[in-house]
Amino acid sequence: MKTNLKMRVWALALLAVFVLTLSAQPVTAASGGDAAAYELPVGVTFGVLPNITDTTIYRYNASALNTPSGRYPGTVPSYYIYGDGKYTEQEAYDLLAEMGIFSHLQTYTTNAYIINPVGDAFGEADKEVYLQILRYAMPGNGTNIKFIGIGEGADFVNNYVSQNSWPVAGIMTYGGNLQEGLTYEKPIPAYISGGAAGLVDYYKNANATDTQTVLDGVTVYSNSAEPFQNVAVGGAEDSLAVAFEKAWANIFCKNYRTHNYLEEFYTSNPLNYPEPYELVSYPMFDALGIEFTAVQQNLIGGDNNNLWQEYIPLSAKDMPAKSVPLVMLMHGNGNDNRTQPETSGWVELAAKYGFIAVSAEWQGSGSGTFTALGEAGTMTLIAHLQEKYPQINPGRVYMCGLSAGANSSLNYGFRNAAILTAVGGTAPVGGSANNIVVAEANKKEGQFLPVFISAGDRDVYRPIPVGSLFNQIKAYQTLNFLPMSAAADLSLNRYYGLSLDGQRWTTIGTREALVGDVKNEDGMPLIRLVGLHNFAHWNYKPIAQEMWEFFSMYERDMETGATIYNGPVLTDVAVSTPKIVATLGANLNITYNADNMDTSNLDAFLDVDGVRLGNIVSASEGKIRLNIPAAPAAGTYKLVVGENGNASSCDITVVEYSEDLWVATAFGSESGQLNIRFNAQISSKTAFAGAVTIGSSVYSATVEQENTLVVPVAYDSLAAGQKIVVKGVKFAELFPSYVFSFTVTK
Numbered sequence: 001m002k003t004n005l006k007m008r009v010w011a012l013a014l015l016a017v018f019v020l021t022l023s024a025q026p027v028t029a030a031s032g033g034d035a036a037a038y039e040l041p042v043g044v045t046f047g048v049l050p051n052i053t054d055t056t057i058y059r060y061n062a063s064a065l066n067t068p069s070g071r072y073p074g075t076v077p078s079y080y081i082y083g084d085g086k087y088t089e090q091e092a093y094d095l096l097a098e099m100g101i102f103s104h105l106q107t108y109t110t111n112a113y114i115i116n117p118v119g120d121a122f123g124e125a126d127k128e129v130y131l132q133i134l135r136y137a138m139p140g141n142g143t144n145i146k147f148i149g150i151g152e153g154a155d156f157v158n159n160y161v162s163q164n165s166w167p168v169a170g171i172m173t174y175g176g177n178l179q180e181g182l183t184y185e186k187p188i189p190a191y192i193s194g195g196a197a198g199l200v201d202y203y204k205n206a207n208a209t210d211t212q213t214v215l216d217g218v219t220v221y222s223n224s225a226e227p228f229q230n231v232a233v234g235g236a237e238d239s240l241a242v243a244f245e246k247a248w249a250n251i252f253c254k255n256y257r258t259h260n261y262l263e264e265f266y267t268s269n270p271l272n273y274p275e276p277y278e279l280v281s282y283p284m285f286d287a288l289g290i291e292f293t294a295v296q297q298n299l300i301g302g303d304n305n306n307l308w309q310e311y312i313p314l315s316a317k318d319m320p321a322k323s324v325p326l327v328m329l330m331h332g333n334g335n336d337n338r339t340q341p342e343t344s345g346w347v348e349l350a351a352k353y354g355f356i357a358v359s360a361e362w363q364g365s366g367s368g369t370f371t372a373l374g375e376a377g378t379m380t381l382i383a384h385l386q387e388k389y390p391q392i393n394p395g396r397v398y399m400c401g402l403s404a405g406a407n408s409s410l411n412y413g414f415r416n417a418a419i420l421t422a423v424g425g426t427a428p429v430g431g432s433a434n435n436i437v438v439a440e441a442n443k444k445e446g447q448f449l450p451v452f453i454s455a456g457d458r459d460v461y462r463p464i465p466v467g468s469l470f471n472q473i474k475a476y477q478t479l480n481f482l483p484m485s486a487a488a489d490l491s492l493n494r495y496y497g498l499s500l501d502g503q504r505w506t507t508i509g510t511r512e513a514l515v516g517d518v519k520n521e522d523g524m525p526l527i528r529l530v531g532l533h534n535f536a537h538w539n540y541k542p543i544a545q546e547m548w549e550f551f552s553m554y555e556r557d558m559e560t561g562a563t564i565y566n567g568p569v570l571t572d573v574a575v576s577t578p579k580i581v582a583t584l585g586a587n588l589n590i591t592y593n594a595d596n597m598d599t600s601n602l603d604a605f606l607d608v609d610g611v612r613l614g615n616i617v618s619a620s621e622g623k624i625r626l627n628i629p630a631a632p633a634a635g636t637y638k639l640v641v642g643e644n645g646n647a648s649s650c651d652i653t654v655v656e657y658s659e660d661l662w663v664a665t666a667f668g669s670e671s672g673q674l675n676i677r678f679n680a681q682i683s684s685k686t687a688f689a690g691a692v693t694i695g696s697s698v699y700s701a702t703v704e705q706e707n708t709l710v711v712p713v714a715y716d717s718l719a720a721g722q723k724i725v726v727k728g729v730k731f732a733e734l735f736p737s738y739v740f741s742f743t744v745t746k
Helices: 002-023 089-099 102-107 124-137 152-164 199-207 240-252 339-343 346-353 374-388 404-415 434-442 469-479 541-551
Strands: 024-031 034-041 045-048 057-061 078-082 111-115 145-150 170-174 190-193 211-215 218-223 226-234 255-258 278-281 290-297 306-313 324-330 356-360 392-402 422-426 451-456 501-508 511-519 525-532 554-556 563-565 579-581 586-591 602-608 611-613 615-620 623-628 635-643 646-655 664-668 673-678 691-694 697-699 702-705 708-714 723-729 738-743
Touching: 034 045, 034 089, 045 089, 057 089, 078 124, 078 152, 089 111, 089 240, 111 124, 124 152, 145 152, 145 240, 152 170, 152 199, 170 240, 190 199, 190 240, 199 218, 199 226, 218 240, 226 240, 226 278, 290 346, 306 346, 306 374, 324 339, 324 346, 324 374, 324 404, 324 541, 339 346, 339 356, 339 392, 346 356, 346 541, 356 374, 374 392, 374 404, 392 404, 404 422, 404 434, 404 451, 404 469, 422 541, 434 469, 451 469, 451 541, 469 525, 501 525, 501 541, 525 541, 664 723, 691 708, 697 708
Parallel strands: 078 111, 078 145, 145 170, 170 190, 190 226, 324 356, 324 392, 392 422, 422 451, 451 525, 579 646
Antiparallel strands: 024 034, 045 057, 057 111, 211 218, 218 226, 255 278, 290 306, 306 356, 392 554, 501 511, 511 525, 554 563, 586 623, 602 611, 602 635, 615 623, 635 646, 664 673, 673 708, 691 697, 691 723, 702 708, 723 738
């Protein structure tokens, strides 16, 4: 196949060279014994990768072309290409030309690698090289590594790379075979062009696809529950350039991949975590309807050059004055200023909810190119943005950040509550006790500053269980006129060390999370704390959604400075059936006084000594059904009902089983048949799947009314004291099943 590829290469290569000559510098390189001559744009290099010596790998490197107007380098895609055999340097360059990939690499300021086999063909030795490549690729932009197989290289990608693709963000194969009987059941997004029979089914099985669409000649098989587990199939006769273009549009542009659970992905060895990394959305601004602009401007006077990036939804550009929220994003220590917009999920949320997001270079670049805005400069930037975009609502300005950017967001808030509406921090790295003093000096009655803090319990900086981070919590208790905790008590909360309203274990994204609030006397959750189980130091996109929902509950009255709370407040929860039998599982029906509550976000559970018990089975306006899988011992417990973290509670009594909890009465109907009436509503009015035992005889029964069974036996034939056992009655108001044993009274 390689010979055929060579025959097609030269015209495309010459065309590519011609296009690039306007900004090109002549480069002559020799490697592998063959001289190669080609022209590259200024700032682009091409040659042998020195990092891996077991085989020859050629690298096209356009990373030096990156500017503040480009994409965040940490998640741009990079490409590892297994070609159709061995290549000289010139042949490797020509292969890239045939793929039509040069413009793409320069746009995303990224790299492509052509990997030669160790021997004459890909085999066992190349498996070790593949693992070396994974180690080389990560950290850095290894979170978005794509593997491409062509001809013989596609054989290797199909049969080995795909089987070991846990950190790989996507695969493209152009031709290639598949070993008979080979299967894979772990997700790996894939684009298929040609190749052996069975390839498509192999990748469909790996991604558990269940839907199919066809668009522009590409068939896409998707997993309806997992948006990035896709397999796209293009034309077998497509050229390499067309195949790559379709692979990008249908697979490669969708996602990257990361593992940040047990330790930080950017310092870990990927070989230590050979389970599938999480597939994460890669924001494509045009597709999202986001206008991206990098601004370099002296905003703070003097000899300064400030930087910020703006992410403006097209839907926000024509909105009325003072109607659009603004979210300020603050990067971590030493990070690129585009880290937060591109890895936190906030750009996707800006597109979804129509707010403006701006990433401020608050710290200054390490190279000295851009001056730090600092606290005062960031507030100046907010004022500048409100003037530039009159549609920004000055009463809905929020700020959040990662790591050191989280600390800056929290710290800036103490002196700027009149400007900021709410603040948030992901993975903050502690807090100074002096913040309590600053908060005390700046607090103003009615001018609250709600705060959202999230941290992971595998964070290398150990923000939780709390150490100095508790100073930040105490400072925000002070600023918001809340009782200040004396010291952290981890018996109250294993992560944050204080008693929280509505404290509960829940699931955020794929992570278990301990969530709770500190509320004031008016029921406003002014502090929300989230502890992520098994998560390290980095952004987590589902947290952005949680934080935005929290922010959205608050607005500032810009005339008075007062905080306006638009979230739900629940009071006087009423329970229709305040008894739970400790020995049985239960579906408990609960009524509450908030008929207009959004039940899609409703939560309810029993608080048993600080431990959550139970989950919602179903919910509708005014009523929920709570499943208690293992009822607690007899006693009084707290029933918690709430929405979006706002919860109220009431006491509920759990009693031990006794037969006098329910009553069954036997009587004769007009036709003379035995009727059994219960003091609870039977869940089905038309069917009874249980059995009625009288002596040694077993009868079926029918439901006559909501609370009555009709048994096909004459009531007069039963003597007083006759024992009747009813098994399998299901009650809508009480429990899924109960066995009644009672005697006939005449």
